Amino acid sequence: MADIARIDPHDDAALRAWFGVEQASIRADRPQALSRTYAALATAVRHPSPYVDRPLLAAVEGGATVGVAEVELTTQDNLHLAELAIHVHPDHRRRGIGRALHDAAEEIRRAAGRSTVVGELLVADGNDDPAGMAFARALGFGSVHQEEHLVLPLPVDPAGLPPPPAVTAYEIVIWRDRCPDEHVAAFCAMRTQMGRDVPVGEVAYEPPVIDEERLRSSEERTRRAYHRIVAAARRREDGEMAGYSVVFLAHDDHEALQDDTLVMPDHRGHRLGLRLKLATLEVLGREHPDRRMLHTWSDRENHAMYRTNVAIGYRRAEVLHEMQREDPS
Ligand SMILES: CC(C)(COP(=O)(O)OP(=O)(O)OC[C@H]1O[C@@H](n2cnc3c(N)ncnc32)[C@H](O)[C@@H]1OP(=O)(O)O)[C@@H](O)C(=O)NCCC(=O)NCCS
Structure with a gap:
């Protein structure tokens, strides 16, 4: 089973591996996704905002990163809230890695005293059975707001x-x-x-x-x-x-x-x-x-x-x- 640990955002190899899994997961499910660049991620975690803490977790198996999670904790407002994003590499899904990342993120949010968790789930048009929806529902989440992602x-x-x-x-x-x-x-x-x-x-x-x-x-x-x-x-x-x-x-x-x-x-x-x-x-x-x-x-x-x-x-x-x-x- 994968080990789950917080990564040091200044460790370039670890951050690149983290980013690689996030991007592979997004590409597998969402051909028209707008995803961030590596520079944008590196900036967000290496020059942190005084208004947000952003711990990153990686699930590592045999030296390879196979799943990732990002927790967002605002520090001056919405102190009841934690935001969570989880990605598992498409070759490593349905083996409990997503759930293990969720449980590790739960420890962080409980330690920060947050009572509510929100996460964005993006479903490509035509995908009638998104894994993310089944996963989120299995963990007790419900959809409380919807928007459309539009492209030009x-x-x-x-x-x-x-x-x-x-x-x-x-x-x-x-x-x-x-x-x-x-x-x-x-x-x-x-x-x-x-x-x-x-x-x-x-x-x-x-x-x-x-x-x-x-x-x-x-x-x-x-x-x-x-x-x-x-x-x-x-x-x-x-x-x-x-x-x-x-x-x-x-x-x-x-x-x-x-x-x-x-x-x-x-x-x-x-x-x-x-x-x-x-x-x-x-x-x-x-x-x-x-x-x-x-x-x-x-x-x-x-x-x-x-x-x-x-x-x-x-x-x-x-x-x-x-x-x-x-x-x-
Ligand atoms: C959603 C995602 C993180 C799940 O990762 P995973 O490692 O495959 O999840 P787990 O193996 O821990 O599954 C936990 C539970 O979620 C549910 N689940 C996960 N994938 C599912 C699928 N494809 N179909 C039905 N149920 C699914 C099941 O209840 C599963 O428990 P079980 O295997 O005991 O039946 C992964 O599919 C992914 O990265 N998707 C793209 C990003 C995304 O949608 N993230 C979640 C946004 S909220």
């Missing part, structure tokens, strides 16, 4: 895009890795609002307040592995920020991620969501012509955002289930 092949032909809404009351401001000082307060307020407004179903997650310190800390860490494009809408009349959309691009990769898009409550109804996404797409096409696929996640019940994504040409590739289990109180 790049480059996008501008002729196929909906025309940008002609709303002259707002202008678009673009920045990249670092938010200009003059927009920090507004960007933090919008990021905090995003946490409150994005649907999370029954996931027991309390969105934190994003302040300048947290924003700058995440920008410093993110820029080590990602380029970022931010488009924000500003009302011309009074300079008030009305919304934003963000794209992340891992260095040395062909993928791109359209992450948050938010229009602030008082500014909804002007199709600013579409305008913001089109603005990020324009910069993406011009500055990163090497990218081949843009990914995003959207709740089907979030009608305005979902319709905007379909109009741009996104199509569904996977369904994301947030799997959750809470200790009995």
Whole structure:
């Protein structure tokens, strides 16, 4: 049976073996996955955020890594919560390795005093019997929220895009890795609002307040592995920020991620969501012509955002289930 131990993130051979198993597992089940680069993983664990602890576990058998787990413990908010991801190499499944990794992760989360565990399960379209769902159910997890993983092949032909809404009351401001000082307060307020407004179903997650310190800390860490494009809408009349959309691009990769898009409550109804996404797409096409696929996640019940994504040409590739289990109180 495999030995399970925590790995030292500065041990390059161990971290590369860990990453190799994660990637082999993802490739086996999910042809359209958006997966991180090695540089992104190494940055996350070697330059840790002050807001998250991220122990990595490896299951090693005869000197080879055969399974991996990642536990995420936020340190300043959501202290009841632990996030968990488990991958077993496709050649080593159904031998109890996944369960053994889960049990080792359980020790970590109990020692940290967390009562709730959540994990993301991504199911490729057409896979009617995902191992991950059977595994998670066998361990007592239930699906408490679903989103669709949508993909848009790049480059996008501008002729196929909906025309940008002609709303002259707002202008678009673009920045990249670092938010200009003059927009920090507004960007933090919008990021905090995003946490409150994005649907999370029954996931027991309390969105934190994003302040300048947290924003700058995440920008410093993110820029080590990602380029970022931010488009924000500003009302011309009074300079008030009305919304934003963000794209992340891992260095040395062909993928791109359209992450948050938010229009602030008082500014909804002007199709600013579409305008913001089109603005990020324009910069993406011009500055990163090497990218081949843009990914995003959207709740089907979030009608305005979902319709905007379909109009741009996104199509569904996977369904994301947030799997959750809470200790009995
Ligand atoms: C899910 C995964 C981690 C399971 O790893 P594993 O080592 O094969 O799991 P185990 O052998 O410990 O199985 C534990 C239990 O899960 C259930 N299970 C696991 N795979 C299953 C499958 N393909 N079909 C039905 N049940 C399954 C069974 O109840 C099993 O117990 P049993 O073998 O005594 O019947 C592995 O398939 C994987 O890496 N999948 C891709 C990533 C993923 O989906 N991770 C989980 C996200 S929540």
